[in-house]
Amino acid sequence: MNNKTIFTAESVTKGHPDKFCDLVSDMVLDECLRADADARVACETYATKGLVVVGGEITTTAKPDYKAIVKAAAGKVGYDLAGAELITAVNSQSSDIAQAVDRESQGAGDQGIMIGYASNETPEYLPTEYAYARRITERLDYLRESGEIKGIGSDGKSQVSAEFEGGKFQRFTKIVVSLQHDADKDINKLKIEIMKKVIYFIFRGFDLENTEILINPSGRFIIGGIDADTGLTGRKIVADAYGPRIAVGGGAFSGKDASKVDRSAAYYARYVAKNIVASGIADKCQVSIAYAIGKAAPLAIGIDTFGTGAVSDERILNAVKLVFDFMPAEIIKQLDLKQAVYTGTASGGHFGKDFAWERTYKADELAKLLQ
Numbered sequence: 001m002n003n004k005t006i007f008t009a010e011s012v013t014k015g016h017p018d019k020f021c022d023l024v025s026d027m028v029l030d031e032c033l034r035a036d037a038d039a040r041v042a043c044e045t046y047a048t049k050g051l052v053v054v055g056g057e058i059t060t061t062a063k064p065d066y067k068a069i070v071k072a073a074a075g076k077v078g079y080d081l082a083g084a085e086l087i088t089a090v091n092s093q094s095s096d097i098a099q100a101v102d103r104e105s106q107g108a109g110d111q112g113i114m115i116g117y118a119s120n121e122t123p124e125y126l127p128t129e130y131a132y133a134r135r136i137t138e139r140l141d142y143l144r145e146s147g148e149i150k151g152i153g154s155d156g157k158s159q160v161s162a163e164f165e166g167g168k169f170q171r172f173t174k175i176v177v178s179l180q181h182d183a184d185k186d187i188n189k190l191k192i193e194i195m196k197k198v199i200y201f202i203f204r205g206f207d208l209e210n211t212e213i214l215i216n217p218s219g220r221f222i223i224g225g226i227d228a229d230t231g232l233t234g235r236k237i238v239a240d241a242y243g244p245r246i247a248v249g250g251g252a253f254s255g256k257d258a259s260k261v262d263r264s265a266a267y268y269a270r271y272v273a274k275n276i277v278a279s280g281i282a283d284k285c286q287v288s289i290a291y292a293i294g295k296a297a298p299l300a301i302g303i304d305t306f307g308t309g310a311v312s313d314e315r316i317l318n319a320v321k322l323v324f325d326f327m328p329a330e331i332i333k334q335l336d337l338k339q340a341v342y343t344g345t346a347s348g349g350h351f352g353k354d355f356a357w358e359r360t361y362k363a364d365e366l367a368k369l370l371q
Contacts, residue, residue, distance in 0.1 A: 007243070009243030011157070027346075031340075032062040044255060054088050079154070118270065119285075139197075143197060177215050250266055285308075
């Protein structure tokens, strides 16, 4: 019986239109939090050629300068917004939601199921295909910002397919890179540069002889960013998390303060899953948490180690309930989520980087409970 499986994941660069919108929304959030740690923010950004719209529900004592924020975000991703129109449509948070969230017990700011995942496949505790797709786009961003490759734009994508057999990684089957470039950029030279400075750099040590590598398969990619495509906050939720191999729950992350559990509880679910794997109890783990709006206690918590656990998932769940507190107020306190740290999440994914929800301080405690 052939039990080979191929998993594929993608990632996008900072200059992708959706990532630009995520960046604006998270910069608005951070601007509010710097002046008002209790700000309630649900900020959405829409951008297309000649137009940027910032809207949402924001209740705060802060006075964000939306024009300055959009200009700064454009500078970070290499956009020229000269002549573009900015529209702001910002209202206060619904009083119905506020009365449920702002009570002493702090109910969840929304309902939904949040998913966290970790695997010992990679140093980042992320799925292989996703981790390498992300490394490609991070490398592309670096090469543009450092000037090591001339004549490239900020809009780009990567896609990586990895073959597994019996649950173990075997090889990379396909690698795709699409990168915006200047009109006078020699395409053949660009392909050579990407092979040398991206593919061989990231995949050194791997045998790529039988790997299909496609660089700018569409040919020309001169027009990019919001001049080529419309961007919207929260439209890259799979690329923001773990790739399509892992279940998707809740909503988008960017632009939302931590009272929205579809952000904070997703971070906490990752925190729990990573500590489980880091403890050595399981090779991989998915944590799911369900909430009802206005209620502090989760409706359900689920643990799935996909058959890799040293003990039963039920035992792990019982230990998790002893070690972790899933109340929204406690999540915010434990992970220090009232700090202005969210701009750093807007590109390159929300997991596997240096954030509080990536710490493994609870791993030893879990291991002792389950030994």
